[in-house]
Amino acid sequence: MSDALIDYIDAPVLVGDPQANAVHVNPAFERCFGVDAQEALGMPLAELFEGGAREAMLVSVASACQRGGTARCRIRERGVGYCVVISPILRDGEGVGVVVLLSEEIEGTERLMSLRREMEVPIDEISTSLETLLQETGGRRNPGHRARLEDSLRSLGQLRKHADELSAVLVGQGSSTRSERFDPSGLVRQVAESVRELAETLGVELLLLAPASLDGFEGDGTTLATALRAMVEARLAVDPPPARLTLAARKLGAVDGEALLLSVSEKPRSGAFSEPFAEPGAVQTSLAGLGALVHGTAHPRLGRTSIVRLPGASQH
Amino acid sequence: MGGSSNRSVAQWLSEGLTLFADGDREAAAECWRRVLSVEPTHPGARDYLRAIGDPAGLEGDGVEHHTQLELRDEAVELLSGGLVDEAYELMTTTGTEQTSDLETLALLELLRMHLHEDVIQRLGSSASVPVIEMAPEDLMKFNLPAGAGFLISRIDGHTPVSDLVAVSGMDPFETMHTLGRLLEAGIVGVAE
Numbered sequence: 001m002s003d004a005l006i007d008y009i010d011a012p013v014l015v016g017d018p019q020a021n022a023v024h025v026n027p028a029f030e031r032c033f034g035v036d037a038q039e040a041l042g043m044p045l046a047e048l049f050e051g052g053a054r055e056a057m058l059v060s061v062a063s064a065c066q067r068g069g070t071a072r073c074r075i076r077e078r079g080v081g082y083c084v085v086i087s088p089i090l091r092d093g094e095g096v097g098v099v100v101l102l103s104e105e106i107e108g109t110e111r112l113m114s115l116r117r118e119m120e121v122p123i124d125e126i127s128t129s130l131e132t133l134l135q136e137t138g139g140r141r142n143p144g145h146r147a148r149l150e151d152s153l154r155s156l157g158q159l160r161k162h163a164d165e166l167s168a169v170l171v172g173q174g175s176s177t178r179s180e181r182f183d184p185s186g187l188v189r190q191v192a193e194s195v196r197e198l199a200e201t202l203g204v205e206l207l208l209l210a211p212a213s214l215d216g217f218e219g220d221g222t223t224l225a226t227a228l229r230a231m232v233e234a235r236l237a238v239d240p241p242p243a244r245l246t247l248a249a250r251k252l253g254a255v256d257g258e259a260l261l262l263s264v265s266e267k268p269r270s271g272a273f274s275e276p277f278a279e280p281g282a283v284q285t286s287l288a289g290l291g292a293l294v295h296g297t298a299h300p301r302l303g304r305t306s307i308v309r310l311p312g313a314s315q316h
Numbered sequence: 317m318g319g320s321s322n323r324s325v326a327q328w329l330s331e332g333l334t335l336f337a338d339g340d341r342e343a344a345a346e347c348w349r350r351v352l353s354v355e356p357t358h359p360g361a362r363d364y365l366r367a368i369g370d371p372a373g374l375e376g377d378g379v380e381h382h383t384q385l386e387l388r389d390e391a392v393e394l395l396s397g398g399l400v401d402e403a404y405e406l407m408t409t410t411g412t413e414q415t416s417d418l419e420t421l422a423l424l425e426l427l428r429m430h431l432h433e434d435v436i437q438r439l440g441s442s443a444s445v446p447v448i449e450m451a452p453e454d455l456m457k458f459n460l461p462a463g464a465g466f467l468i469s470r471i472d473g474h475t476p477v478s479d480l481v482a483v484s485g486m487d488p489f490e491t492m493h494t495l496g497r498l499l500e501a502g503i504v505g506v507a508e
Contacts, residue, residue, distance in 0.1 A: 058482050209432055209488055246429045250487075252421070253414055259363075261421065265429040284337035291329075291360075293336060293367055295418035301395055302426040309418065311363045 012082075014100040015089075016045045020061045023097070032102075033077060045100060052196050053077050056189055059212045060086050061098060068095055071213075074190050076197065080104060112166070119163050127156050182221025184249040184260055185210040191229045192247050195236065202241045209248040217260055219310065220290055224262075227286045231264050231306065234280050242266035242303075252309070265305035272300040279306060325351050329360055336368075345370045366416045388420050391427075400430055428489050435496035442478040445507040446471050446495065455503065464494050473507060 004024065006013045012029035016022055022045055025037040035048055046058035053075035064071040064086040071086045082102040089097040134149040188210045199206040228247070235242060244267040252259040266277070276296025287294050287308055298304035332347030344364075349372045351361035365373025369385075391403040404427045407420075415421060436442055448455075448471055455468065463486060470484050477495070481488045498504040 055478055055482075058479060062482055207433065207436070209429070211487055212482060212485075244433065246433070248425065248429070248489075250489075252416075259416070261425070263422075263425045263429075265426060267433070281337075285334070288333040288337035291333060293333075293364065293418060295422055297419060297422035297426065299395065299423070299426055301398070301400070302430045305422055305425050305429065307418065307422045307425055309367060309416075309421065311360065311367075311416075 011104075012102040014045055014048065016061070016098040016100065018065070018095055018097060020045050020065055020098055022048065029102070032080070045098070049075065049077060052193055055208075056193060057084070057086075057100075059185075059189070060084065061100070063213050064088050064098055065095060073186065074193050075102075076193060116163060116166055123156065123160055123163065127153070127160075130156065180221060181216075181218050182224075184214045184217055184221075184224075184262065185212060187221055187225045188228070188247045188249045188262065191225055191232060194229060195232050198233075198236055199245065202236055204236060204241050205244040207244060207246040209246055210250070214249060214251055214260075223286055223290060224292075224308075224310070227283050227290075228262060228264070228308070230280060230283045234283070235264065235266060235277060240269050243269045244303075259309055259311040262308040262310070263305050265303060267303040273298040273304040276304050277306055325354055325358065325361075329364075332361075332364060336364075341368055344368070345372070348373070363416060367418050369417055369419075384415050384417065384420060388417075388423060391423065400427065400434075403427060404431060431496065432489055432492050435492045435499070436477075438496065438499055439477055439506055442481075443476050445474060445476050446480065446499075446504050447473045447507045448503065449505040450503055458501070458503065461494075463490060464498060467491060467494050468498070468503070471504065 004026070006015075006024070006026045009026070010028055012032045013024075013026045014022055014029055015024035022040050022043050025035065025040045025048075027037070029035060029048075030037050033048065040048055045061050046054050049057050056073045056075050060071040060073040063069075065088060068088050068090065070088075073084050073086075075082050075084055082104055085101045085103075087099050087101075088095045089099060130149055130153050134146065134153070137145065189208060192206055192208050196206055232245065232247065235245060246263075246265045248261075248263045248265070250261050252261050264277075266273070276298050279294055279296070284294055290310060292308050292310040294306060294308050296304065296306040328347045328351045332344040332351075335341075335347060336344035345368060348361040348364045349370070351358050352365070352372055355361070362373045362375075367373075387406060391406050394400075394403040394406065404424075407424055407427065439446070448468060460468070467480075467484060467486070470480055475483070477492075480495075481491045484491050486494075495504065
């Protein structure tokens with residue numbers, strides 16, 4: 001019987017050696033991914049996955065091993081989405097292995113919104129009950145009870161605040177522009193993964209052209225990812241959809257500081273595009289809010305592209 | 317925009333972005349020019365104006381911008397004759413890829429995508445395995461650039477293209493473009 005603690009947790013976990021070959025596969029991973037732990041031992045971690053997930057894992061594991069820092073990616077296997085955290089195991093600053101933790105993503109914003117709404121009623125009920133208790137008993141008779149009830153009400157207030165923030169994020173109304181470090185390569189991969197199934201269904205070949213990582217960018221990566229995804233989805237909604245879609249990210253060296261260039265390029269199924277893709281107004285507005293310029297062009301031989309140029313996003 | 321002369325630099329920048337998003341480039345440029353009238357060296361306003369080719373943003377590099385536009389036109393000419401690789405070479409060896417001009421950047425992006433896809437098609441797929449087709453002594457006859465030499469050193473006859481791109485640590489486009497050239501030169505082939 002195994003004595004490894006990770007064998008008793010419900011989330012899939014892999015442990016790799018310094019060369020990122022599997023040295024431990026927990027039963028949850030075996031169950032979720034249909035892999036036999038004994039057969040998997042010694043195999044490169046990325047090879048335990050298939051298709052786009054394999055590519056994403058290969059890049060993320062390599063990134064975690066080379067940079068000695070945590071890498072994250074999102075993958076989809078067997079119809080289930082996972083958030084993956086890849087952390088190096090360090091001893092005296094030297095990488096001696098890597099741990100991969102996969103947590104299942106909850107499907108869809110609607111489900112999250114519905115859960116948020118369902119939270120509202122019990123929060124209100126608990127709040128009312130605590131206030132009633134405070135007024136009717138705790139407040140007058142017992143200072144200890146009163147202190148505990150007041151603590152509970154404060155905690156409940158905090159919970160309500162977090163729930164409200166969750167709502168704001170889900171409807172895209174989080175603090176107007178968040179500034180956070182983000183990796184544009186990871187962002188593009190994440191968008192590609194989120195639409196890969198739809199693209200495959202429509203017979204659209206989806207290509208990715210971005211380095212393993214692009215460090216040092218700061219800005220509202222969440223809004224950027226949402227806008228990029230909307231750009232891709234808008235193209236997939238056209239009948240007929242393009243034969244091929246390429247998502248790309250790279251760093252530009254500009255005169256007044258480095259800029260980020262993202263692009264969505266298309267190849268037609270037949271004939272040629274006569275004009276650039278007309279981006280949805282909401283996409284244009286949200287990218288303008290980030291300080292980005294969007295520009296499209298079409299060429300009869302090369303297809304068409306829309307570029308998003310975000311100046312000054314690099315902090316290097 | 318009348319009656320709004322008291323706006324701050326940030327507001328003019330933001331207004332310009334909104335107008336640009338609405339497709340009104342001239343009105344956007346007017347907003348960014350107003351920023352320069354207050355802060356003549358404002359990097360953000362200069363950058364936006366340069367991106368849309370407005371003369372107010374090109375102060376000091378107007379001639380260079382003009383040359384870049386000529387090179388872009390020349391590249392489009394080459395493209396109309398089917399010379400994609402030559403058009404890309406022209407735009408990259410002359411430093412045009414360093415431009416902020418949106419149309420030039422978009423054309424360059426299309427060229428990159430086309431060349432990238434072309435190499436994948438020639439390879440069969442990104443799962444194909446490249447192999448070296450020449451003996452080491454024959455390779456020495458080529459004056460290979462450092463990037464190509466490094467890439468050749470990573471080709472072991474087992475690693476598929478997608479993994480090769482990931483493990484090479486090179487820019488993925490440059491890796492594929494170099495691979496394309498090695499295929500053309502007959503130095504690299506595809507495993508059966």
